[in-house]
Structures are given as C-alpha cells and as structure tokens.
Amino acid sequence: MPRQLHFSAALDSPGHVRAGHYTALALAAERATLDFVTLDDSFTAAPHRPDALAALARLAPATGRVGLVPAVTTTHTEPFHTSISVNTLDWVSEGRAGWLVTVSGTEEEARAFGRRPVAPPPELWAEAADAVEVAARLWDSWEDDAEIRDVATGRFVDRDKLHYTDFQGRYFSVRGPSITPRPPQGRPVVVVALNADDLPERTALATRYADVVLLDAPGPEAARAAADRLRLQAGEQLRILLRLGLALPDAVAADALTERIAGTGGVDGFHLVPADPGRDLAAFADRVAPALRARGLLRTAYTGRTLRDHLGLARPASRYAAGPDPVAAAAPAPATTRSPAEVSR
C-alpha cells in the first residue's frame, strides 16, 4: 500500500474580509481531510484582507480538525506578541495551530511602522530565525505541569517550572517567561515557504526550525533534489510539501491532478494553491479526494486531534524540563543543525 501523503491548502482570497467566506473554505478543506490551511499576510495596502491570525482564530470554533496556519511576519512585530498570539491560536483551536514565518521586506511596510528603514532579505531572515527561536523558548518557558493548584500551600503554579528565556540577540532581547501557559501541542507547527534555490538565511531557518516546508520548485526533478538536500540538513522529521497550483474547472482537470499527485515522488505531500478557492477547494474535496483515498494516498478520516497528529510529528518536551531523558534539557545548537531536543521529536 502506498504511503499516505500530507496536504495543505492556501485560503488566500483577495478582497474578502468577512468571516463567513473563510469559514466556508476551511470547512471544504476539512471535508477533504487536509492537514492544514494557510492564510498569507503582510502590512501592505493590497490585497484587501484581514489579519491572517485573526481570521483563522475566528474560524477555529467552526471547524474541528483541520490545522490553522497563519502567516505572521517577524520584521516589524514584537516577538513576544507573536509567540503568545500563535500560542493562543493553539489554545482556541485545541491544538491545531501553526505559524507560517514571513518577513516584511518592502519600503511600504517600513513606512507604516516608521521605526526602522527597510533591510535586505538576508538580514530579515536572520532576524526571523531569532524570532522563531524566541517564540519556541517562550512556548517552552512554562513546563507542561507548571500549574499545580496546590491548595495546601496556596500555590497556583510551581515557579520552578516557569523559566526565563533570557534571549539576547542582534535584533532584540526577550526576558520571559511567557504570560501564556505552554500550548496544547507543546510547540505549534513551524512552517516556512522556500524556493528550490532560496537564500541561505531563509533555508537555514527552515532546516533548523521548520516542521513543514512549503517547497516551490520548477519541476518534479528539481523538487526531489531540493527535498533531498533539505532532509540531509534537517533530518527525516521535516515534512516537505510541494506547492501545486489548483484549478479544477471540470472533471478532466480533477483526473489529471489525481494522476499528477500520484506520479510525483520525493516529497511528503502537496500545498494546494487554488486559483479560485471557493470553486477549487470544493472540487478537490468532491472529486480529487475520493480518487486519492481509493489509491490509499489520502486519509479517509482524521485519526488524530492536533495538527502534529495529522503530520505524524511527536509533541516535543519543553527544553527546560528536567526529564529522565538528559537531551531534553537542550544545549545550544550549532547554526546549521537542529538542537538535540528538536531532533529527539
């Protein structure tokens, strides 16, 4: 039996600001038993859209299983706010949150904040890596069993299980701990979009921190080669989804897409980018998903509750927890490989 693939879909719908639109799309994605949906974001005037994390939080209670992965940019935002917002998305969705890490590289966005000039992409991605590091430390800063509610001693938390993050980097420092308890997934899923031949800094962020890469490659061979290179650096726990345009005007297109998906190797699945989200996600759920299920390439129903469950990723222990496994107490990692705690997932 072939290996089941992982699927995600972009809900981006320029011009739509109402909740009902995004909820309907997410429900279609859930009908297709996709792993997760993404929503892009920026601080530019166009396209017209709401804050991505807000829109996905808004539809969380209306959905039950599908993962929710908003883009949140790291350039003009506060890493502390980003960490607690993604954390809170995990709480309100009961373990379905991820974070598509992006940067703000335009003059337009720099002027909207008026705090710093626009910086070159290598610097922005190096800073993004620091923001992800801080977010992950803050998620870990509450051990899972920090809340004790010990009536006898009057203590709500065991403060020995709350940890200062004490991050000091080139761009910012964050003392911690988080104000928000550790999220249901331990760490929400970190997602990075990459080209086959991307900036070293962006690729380094992905191989060090990402759980999922959304890979854009010019053809199947380039995709396979890029995926092999990424796995060599990141290890087998990285899920690599190949970006795939989705346009399903009719049954012929649906059949062709099924064949294309079945015939592409070397990646863990596909990130669907619909031309017309309303039409194409419904068509995928109704026409393509059943064909993929018949071939054993797509789950017939969700078997897990959290996004990590869908992706087959274990829930990580807090790096600060002094558990029986000594590697859980994370040593600092060299820049190009994962820390022991990350690999031990």
Added chain:
Amino acid sequence: MTGRPLKQIHLAAHFPGVNNTTVWTDPASRSQIEFSSFRHLAETAERGKFDFFFLAEGLRLREVKGRIHDLDVVGRPESITVLNALAAVTDRLGLAATVNATFNEPYELARRLASLDHLSEGRAAWNVVTSSDAFTGENFRRGGYLDRADRYTRAAEFVRLAREFWDADGAEVSHAGPQFDVTGTLSLPRPPQGHPVVIQAGDSEEGREFAASAADVVFSRHSTLAAGQAFHTDVKRRLAAYGRKPDELKIMPGVTYVLGDTDADAHERAAEIRRAQVGPRTAIAFLEQVWGVDLSDHDPDGPLPAADPVPDSALVQGRTRLGDPLEIAAKWRATAAEKNLTTRELVIELTGRQSFIGSARTVAAQLDEHVQNDAADGFILVPHLTPGGLDDFVDQVVPLLQERGVFRTEYTGRTLREHLGLPSPGGR
C-alpha cells in the same frame, strides 16, 4: 429623584484575572486558559444580554522579591486572538481587549482591531492602557519605559492615529507627530462600527482628561455611591471642552458582588470568599507590597509590623501601586487599632471587599440606585470564579433589572456602539 426617564444600565463581564479576586481553590474553579472557559463566560454574558465581554492584559508575570508570584492565578492568553474565536460562538456580545499602547505600534494594532471589528460584524472594543515600566519592557524590542506624562502623550496620539487609519477606508494615511511618523494603508475597509469602541481606565488627572477627550467608556474604580458620583461629575464636566455631550462617554466601574438567598446569607458567603481570597501568605504579600520589605517571617495572625514602610521599593514588580506607602501604613495602623484586627483580618477588611452584597433583589436595587443617581452608567462585573462566576447574576439579578425597566430584555442593536447608545463616529 427628578422626573426624567429611567436610565438604562449597561453591563459587561470581566473574565476573572490574575489577582487574588479570582478564587482558584474553589472546587468549582476551572481552567484559566482553555477556550471552553472563555466560551462559557461569554455565552453566559450573551444570555444575560450584556453589552460586552472584557479581557485584561499583563505583559510580564508579576514578581515578588525577585521571584514569580505564585499565590494567585498565573497565565492568560493573548486577548484579541481569544476574542476573534469568541466572535464565532456569540452573535451580539461586544468583545473588548485590553492592549498596551506602549508596547504596540499604531498601524499594526489599528489593523488588528479593524480585523476583529470586521470578523465580529461590529463588536470590537479596545481598552487602552499605558502602564509601562522597564520591568515589562524587558520582554520587548523597545525596552525601557516612558515617564507618566509621555505615556498619555503617546496613548492620545496613538488613538488619534488609529482612528485616522480606520477612517481612511483603505486609503493612505500620512501622519507626522511627536510620537509617530508613519505613512501606511490598512488592507481593510472602514470597520463596521466606524471606530471600535475605546475604553480607558486611568484615574489620574491626565487619565481623566484623556478619557474625556478620547474614550467612549471609562472603566472606573469608584464603586461606592459617593465616590462614583464625584467621579461621574468630574469626568462628565470635562466633556464639554472637547465638544462632547455627557451621553457620549459611559462610566462603568469595575465591581464585585456576592448573592445569597437572603442578605444575611450573602454577607456570610462574602466573608467566606474574602477568607479564600486572602490566605495567610497572600496577607503577607499585600503587607510587603505596602511595606516594600521582606516580611516572610511576620505572623499574619499578629499585629502589623512596628517598622515603617520603605518608599520606592522595587520588591514588587508588575502590579499597580496602591498609593503612597507611608500614608497607607498610617491608615492601616489606625484601622487595626480601632477594630482590633490582626494583619490578615486587616487585609481582608481593607483590600477588595465586594462592592455589592445581598439577595438578588437587594443587589438589583443597589445597582439601579447607583445608575439612577449618576454614580455610574453601568458596571463591569468581575466574578471571583472561572467560568461559572456570572451564572447566578444572569439567572437572578438580570431578570429583576429587566422587571425594573432598566435593562434590555433583547438586544435591539447589532453593534457594540448600538448597545452602548454611542453616536456613530463621523468619518471621511
């Protein structure tokens, strides 16, 4: 009373916070972080036809003597994200987030609030806080702190700029001021409410003036009749200078309450709740907050310390200061002597006694009396229990307020502005 028509009461539900008002030791206490708790309280508030649901904020865990304070509830979610999720499970209830104007930037926050207003179809509110200190700043890029005057300068310019972004309806805004020099365009049309409702909680001279100039609602701390009337008079008289009518600013004190079958039952319950709120270690923590020194060896069941407080101590971080320590200590000593109270009894007596105690009928009558006599335009109710702390109020007191003809029996508007009877802001 005059012959004017009855004033309508406005009500809001405050999610129990990270302080000792919240009794987590009660067997009925549930999670402070799971979505189900927020949903329960919000659905209860909407069942009671409340104006809005309110979330507080604190951007660093509180510390005492250099260690995280562990006696009260610790930990909370990011407010705007929770409110967006609550918008999916409620239909009319206003959704108010406390967000700091010091550790955020106008473009981003205006966009997040506009998003909440769109995604909730006109139910967003922003409680503007400015409290900022180097301690909290250690979690943020900007670090540092602003001194008191600059905090309001920044907040006032922040609110003005946010409103410019909202009014622009997707057009470019250029703003050059002392605090902000920005040019940007929101990716959203004008919010359904025009401007999300602005709430302000500061009580200082600058805070009151800021409220009169810029706020739609004041979250006041004056919950007694006389203090409420004085505050009401003072703040409402400031409105004319800004071309505003008294009705355009609603004053809603934060209040606690305890119900019982009879008034006597309620007072008995209130005393029990106060003992649960102020355990021996919490009593010492309050004492240290005033005295500014380590008093962990002090006997909570004995008299107050003989030594005087140390002013300007950094012993306690991340909390609102109670006032001048020497003055407070003098008052505490006088009360302890007069009523012959131990340290813990005194703290129980002087900190956080419930605002309204009695049978449902008594509490409904008192709330109404406060509003009809201009001590308040409504109340932000702070329950002591998560998440069922408002169940009894909604079941027992709300129907009595409705009988008195001073509280809505159904929502008549769709937006929070409509619930509050606030004018629709003019725009471009």
